Amino acid sequence: MPVIFEKSRCGRSAYAVPSWELADTDPIPAAMCNDGVDLLEVGEVDIVRHYTALSRMNFGVDTGMYPLGSCTMKYNPKINERVAALPGFTSLHPLSSPALSQGSLEVLYDLSEYLAAITGMRRFSFAPAAGAHGELAGVMVIKKYFEKKGENRGVILIPDSAHGTNPASVAMCGFQVREVPSTAEGDVDLHKLAAMVDDNVAAMMLTSPNTLGLFDRNIVEIARVLHDRGALFYCDGANLNAVLGVAKVRAMGFDLMHINLHKTFSTPHGGGGPGSGPLGVSDELEPFLPVPVVLKGKDGFYLDQNRLDSIGRIHSFYGNFLVALRAYAYIRMLGPEGIRDAGNTAVLNANYLLSLLRKEYNLPIDRICKHEFVLNDKDMPNGVTTNDIAKRILDFGFHAPTVYFPLLVPGAIMIEPTETENRETLESFAAAMIAIKREAESDPEIVKSAPHSTPVRKVDAVLAARKPVLKWEG
Numbered sequence: 001m002p003v004i005f006e007k008s009r010c011g012r013s014a015y016a017v018p019s020w021e022l023a024d025t026d027p028i029p030a031a032m033c034n035d036g037v038d039l040l041e042v043g044e045v046d047i048v049r050h051y052t053a054l055s056r057m058n059f060g061v062d063t064g065m066y067p068l069g070s071c072t073m074k075y076n077p078k079i080n081e082r083v084a085a086l087p088g089f090t091s092l093h094p095l096s097s098p099a100l101s102q103g104s105l106e107v108l109y110d111l112s113e114y115l116a117a118i119t120g121m122r123r124f125s126f127a128p129a130a131g132a133h134g135e136l137a138g139v140m141v142i143k144k145y146f147e148k149k150g151e152n153r154g155v156i157l158i159p160d161s162a163h164g165t166n167p168a169s170v171a172m173c174g175f176q177v178r179e180v181p182s183t184a185e186g187d188v189d190l191h192k193l194a195a196m197v198d199d200n201v202a203a204m205m206l207t208s209p210n211t212l213g214l215f216d217r218n219i220v221e222i223a224r225v226l227h228d229r230g231a232l233f234y235c236d237g238a239n240l241n242a243v244l245g246v247a248k249v250r251a252m253g254f255d256l257m258h259i260n261l262h263k264t265f266s267t268p269h270g271g272g273g274p275g276s277g278p279l280g281v282s283d284e285l286e287p288f289l290p291v292p293v294v295l296k297g298k299d300g301f302y303l304d305q306n307r308l309d310s311i312g313r314i315h316s317f318y319g320n321f322l323v324a325l326r327a328y329a330y331i332r333m334l335g336p337e338g339i340r341d342a343g344n345t346a347v348l349n350a351n352y353l354l355s356l357l358r359k360e361y362n363l364p365i366d367r368i369c370k371h372e373f374v375l376n377d378k379d380m381p382n383g384v385t386t387n388d389i390a391k392r393i394l395d396f397g398f399h400a401p402t403v404y405f406p407l408l409v410p411g412a413i414m415i416e417p418t419e420t421e422n423r424e425t426l427e428s429f430a431a432a433m434i435a436i437k438r439e440a441e442s443d444p445e446i447v448k449s450a451p452h453s454t455p456v457r458k459v460d461a462v463l464a465a466r467k468p469v470l471k472w473e474g
């Protein structure tokens, strides 16, 4: 498709208020054309058609099912957008005094209380701008906690199923990463863990439920092993959707966690837009939260800036406020029962989809799953790979699942349907996956050369990495 500048023609323009003066000159002065300034000249209809066509070349959760595991690409209710666009919020200057921003401070305070009720943590800071930023803030809290105790601990443990941001956050904060192996059943290997925990271990970072979509059956025992040696237990809360309103992360024994508001609490994400990764901590770790912390006093809500043990400021102002506002709207709209329904339905949908696919696809770890599950390409005939399946599913009108993650499953296909897909959609997705299996048996070339119906066909990934074309040469 041509870029809009290629559609530009001298003298064309969109809506313009006519001059009230009668003039007999040429309506397009010659000087406006070819004057060396490369301005766009197109009619209104060209603009509308150009951008409508572009939007139809894209795929989003408003277009179809988006089963990208580990990302919780649920449908984002439009009411969130209405609330986040209210001028009382959008036109409030971040330097306004607390007296003039009581409503916005109340949103942050109440949201922290809601998240505390859902997770059992004491308080949340909305400073982190994404999940990975929440991890970094959490590891900084861990560091400060041991500094304050006068203990020098240099290691943080991470299981082999972890998301790549976990070891990155730990390393950025100056800790050494040590990998904990999983059992063949997908749990943390408790015996190996017990042998690894010593007085040099500051914490373990675990995703719960884990990135295989499994709830670790030894979670309480893992917490005990860590706490017995004085170490802390950090929860990567990216998968909170699975246990929403059902199990409290704090009660599992975790001391601190981040939540990906954009995943669990429905802000459109995936295009690199703003996110929010609030950090929640136990009573004991509360003094270390980043500043400012929103508190409630007898004269209303205020910003507590003077906290001696705080790790300090990690973001301008109050983090990505409008993402927190969307999460607030989402939680208020669902209420406690709705929140629990969302978590339970996410798990039900995943298990239903798994039951439809398990006869046709290899399931490396065969257990009841939480909100997502991991298949792989082991049973695919004629050399059809995970990558081929991911490309072919686009022709059926679905986004691809997450592929080749988690790393401990070769050829992983990680599927997370979320609670927002109905039964018919789940069944048509399963039918498409099974149709691809049949094609792999009878006509593998059609799978290997897919996609056939998308604006961009199978790209040469090696060429794209070696010789990226990043600039339009007009």
Ligand SMILES: *Cc1c(COP(=O)(O)O)cnc(C)c1O
Pocket: 070, 071, 130, 131, 132, 133, 163, 165, 166, 207, 211, 236, 238, 239, 260, 275, 277
């Ligand atoms: C998404 C995700 C992260 C990172 O969160 P961002 O908001 O993308 O920075 C970390 N861990 C897990 C398990 C995730 O799924």
